Amino acid sequence: MRSSRHTRCSSLAFNMSREAFALQLLFLVLVHGAPADQAARVLKLSRSRMEMHYDQDSAEHASQRVDHQLYMSSQDGHKEADKVSELPGQPGRAAFDQYAGYVTVNATSGKALFYYFAEAVQDPSTKPLVLWLNGGPGCSSLGDGAMLEIGPFFVNSDNKTLSINRYAWNNVANMLFLESPAGVGFSYSNTTSDYNNTGDRSTSADSYTFLINWLKRFPEYKGRDFFITGESYGGHYIPQLANAILSNNNFANATIINLKGVAIGNAYLDDSTNTKATIDYYWTHALISKETHLAVQQNCSFNGTYMAQCRNALAAAETEKGVIDPYNIYAPLCWNASNPQQLHGSATNIDPCSRYYIESYLNRPEVQRALHANTTGLKQPWSDCSNIITPENWKDAPMSMLPSIQGLISSGVSTWLYSGDIDAVCPVTSTLYSLDILELPINSSWRPWYSDDKEVGGYVVGYKGLVFATVREAGHMVPTYQPQRALTLFSSFLQRKLPPE
Numbered sequence: 001m002r003s004s005r006h007t008r009c010s011s012l013a014f015n016m017s018r019e020a021f022a023l024q025l026l027f028l029v030l031v032h033g034a035p036a037d038q039a040a041r042v043l044k045l046s047r048s049r050m051e052m053h054y055d056q057d058s059a060e061h062a063s064q065r066v067d068h069q070l071y072m073s074s075q076d077g078h079k080e081a082d083k084v085s086e087l088p089g090q091p092g093r094a095a096f097d098q099y100a101g102y103v104t105v106n107a108t109s110g111k112a113l114f115y116y117f118a119e120a121v122q123d124p125s126t127k128p129l130v131l132w133l134n135g136g137p138g139c140s141s142l143g144d145g146a147m148l149e150i151g152p153f154f155v156n157s158d159n160k161t162l163s164i165n166r167y168a169w170n171n172v173a174n175m176l177f178l179e180s181p182a183g184v185g186f187s188y189s190n191t192t193s194d195y196n197n198t199g200d201r202s203t204s205a206d207s208y209t210f211l212i213n214w215l216k217r218f219p220e221y222k223g224r225d226f227f228i229t230g231e232s233y234g235g236h237y238i239p240q241l242a243n244a245i246l247s248n249n250n251f252a253n254a255t256i257i258n259l260k261g262v263a264i265g266n267a268y269l270d271d272s273t274n275t276k277a278t279i280d281y282y283w284t285h286a287l288i289s290k291e292t293h294l295a296v297q298q299n300c301s302f303n304g305t306y307m308a309q310c311r312n313a314l315a316a317a318e319t320e321k322g323v324i325d326p327y328n329i330y331a332p333l334c335w336n337a338s339n340p341q342q343l344h345g346s347a348t349n350i351d352p353c354s355r356y357y358i359e360s361y362l363n364r365p366e367v368q369r370a371l372h373a374n375t376t377g378l379k380q381p382w383s384d385c386s387n388i389i390t391p392e393n394w395k396d397a398p399m400s401m402l403p404s405i406q407g408l409i410s411s412g413v414s415t416w417l418y419s420g421d422i423d424a425v426c427p428v429t430s431t432l433y434s435l436d437i438l439e440l441p442i443n444s445s446w447r448p449w450y451s452d453d454k455e456v457g458g459y460v461v462g463y464k465g466l467v468f469a470t471v472r473e474a475g476h477m478v479p480t481y482q483p484q485r486a487l488t489l490f491s492s493f494l495q496r497k498l499p500p501e
């Protein structure tokens, strides 16, 4: 019994692991895969990462101009058609308008991206437009962002009904969730070889094309203050899309996107830094022994090359840590999604089986009809993280996003990095080490910040051009674990001021 439960929860942990790119293969495969596969996968990963000839200048990589091949099409009538009258199982009438549907980004290949849009509860015409992007690569901003983190509704354990999220971000902004790239969630391409030619570049270009066409569909949002938020591998997507917007805004005939700021939670920014920081996080949180921490420090150079001795030391660290939820080191695991009442107690009051309810809900035909999703009869079911867009077939990614972050800072885009402090996948130490590399001067020194509950919500430090904030007792998906603190932080970010003292 024990072992079969264990298998079930391992497969969930493995599924969730798609949120982080390199580490997933490097660490989780080591734990959950068969021994022969492990070495092969790790070798394949490190080799493919080494063989990719990344641009030295990642800022240039990210800011490629896409407008010369920008696909634009008529959007007449689409907005009305996208209106969602009501979601199945919704608790009463919504106090806001919601829309969902597809935007074609390439008519030749038949590529279309799916979005869900929840307008602000009050005065949407005076509130900013905010795009939310989850990571992976290959994970859904609808299943994660909207239904697990910051959207207006969460799915109940009956897989059928919804409940209201009191701390939804559409209390303060118009929230746009994009399933990106094609192959993730309901987004698709009719040319299936597109799935094997997807990487950071195409994702950024397609997301930009999506935005321009979406603004044509919703012209009242043209010129509105615009922010991009998200987490994890969003540490790649967000700075890349932001830089693409900035450089395309320069074209005389471009639709100007009034980009004001970006906020990235538990960002995956820099391969080597993230790997090193993860092991240091394990050690400082009493998950591994001093000896194993030392063995990693002495055998790994954290320069993108993982020699056998280093891999052995990393594997030893994974074994010592045991099977815990790496996204929140103190959370219980999901043991039985059919039996939610048997959950173990947890410090943060969340249901670790929620992803199962969401997956079941979004695969219901009546839900897909209400969302105007899956109109072409896709072969694969909806899943939280794609089985066709995976780290293994991802085509390009810079080793470091720090030059791209630097580009945003020098363009005057308000740049926030925030970290839930109990995440071991893209841990707070990783962001701190990245900040060390950036060497920004401090403008406003480290201090606690407070949420409405009067408790310390976390800590904040203002650098010249960048704000770094922690969220106390939050895991990788910060708003899932600390919804009130996350909403306080988000509100401050929109107002471009530090969170409350």
Ligand SMILES: *[C@@H]1O[C@H](CO)[C@@H](O)[C@H](O)[C@H]1NC(C)=O
Pocket (backbone or CB within 6 Å): 069, 070, 071, 106, 107, 108, 109, 191
């Ligand atoms: C659209 O798809 C076609 C066919 O796959 C491809 O040749 C073309 O480059 C794509 N256009 C853009 C703008 O990506």
Ligand SMILES: *[C@@H]1O[C@H](CO)[C@@H](O)[C@H](O)[C@H]1NC(C)=O
Pocket (backbone or CB within 6 Å): 104, 106, 107, 109, 110, 111, 112, 190, 376
């Ligand atoms: C994909 O193909 C289906 C079936 O032919 C078609 O209905 C749909 O419009 C195509 N999608 C795009 C984005 O062209």
Ligand SMILES: *[C@@H]1O[C@H](CO)[C@@H](O)[C@H](O)[C@H]1NC(C)=O
Pocket (backbone or CB within 6 Å): 192, 193, 195, 196, 393
């Ligand atoms: C994508 O690549 C994988 C691995 O090489 C291959 O098995 C698969 O058939 C390819 N899919 C498409 C649609 O080309």
Ligand SMILES: *[C@@H]1O[C@H](CO)[C@@H](O)[C@H](O)[C@H]1NC(C)=O
Pocket (backbone or CB within 6 Å): 067, 068, 069, 070, 251, 253, 254, 255
């Ligand atoms: C801007 O002008 C160029 C060159 O005339 C054209 O190719 C491109 O499609 C235009 N872009 C937009 C967004 O209209």
Ligand SMILES: *[C@@H]1O[C@H](CO)[C@@H](O)[C@H](O)[C@H]1NC(C)=O
Pocket (backbone or CB within 6 Å): 301, 303, 304, 305
């Ligand atoms: C990384 O470090 C190792 C060991 O110090 C060294 O052999 C290797 O050449 C380095 N690789 C790179 C890409 O710098």
Ligand SMILES: *[C@@H]1O[C@H](CO)[C@@H](O)[C@H](O)[C@H]1NC(C)=O
Pocket (backbone or CB within 6 Å): 294, 295, 296, 298, 299, 309, 310, 312, 313
């Ligand atoms: C790593 O380093 C330690 C200390 O230098 C050494 O004893 C050990 O054999 C090395 N290899 C591994 C896999 O730990």
Ligand SMILES: *[C@@H]1O[C@H](CO)[C@@H](O)[C@H](O)[C@H]1NC(C)=O
Pocket (backbone or CB within 6 Å): 157, 158, 159, 337, 338, 356, 357, 360
């Ligand atoms: C909800 O969906 C999950 C995953 O498919 C399933 O295990 C569980 O039994 C379902 N719960 C109910 C009440 O149907």
Ligand SMILES: *[C@@H]1O[C@H](CO)[C@@H](O)[C@H](O)[C@H]1NC(C)=O
Pocket (backbone or CB within 6 Å): 005, 336, 337, 338, 339
């Ligand atoms: C999960 O809970 C359901 C409902 O109580 C039960 O029928 C089933 O046997 C449980 N499954 C496991 C693996 O414990």
Ligand SMILES: *[C@@H]1O[C@H](CO)[C@@H](O)[C@H](O)[C@H]1NC(C)=O
Pocket (backbone or CB within 6 Å): 185, 186, 362, 363, 368, 374, 377, 378, 379, 380, 381, 382, 383
């Ligand atoms: C789309 O609908 C088909 C049935 O027409 C279903 O088999 C498939 O699982 C669905 N896929 C997604 C992504 O919803």
Ligand SMILES: *[C@@H]1O[C@H](CO)[C@@H](O)[C@H](O)[C@H]1NC(C)=O
Pocket (backbone or CB within 6 Å): 443, 444, 462, 463, 464, 465, 466
């Ligand atoms: C520095 O801090 C002051 C006061 O907190 C703030 O008004 C200003 O915008 C900050 N400057 C930068 C470059 O972040």
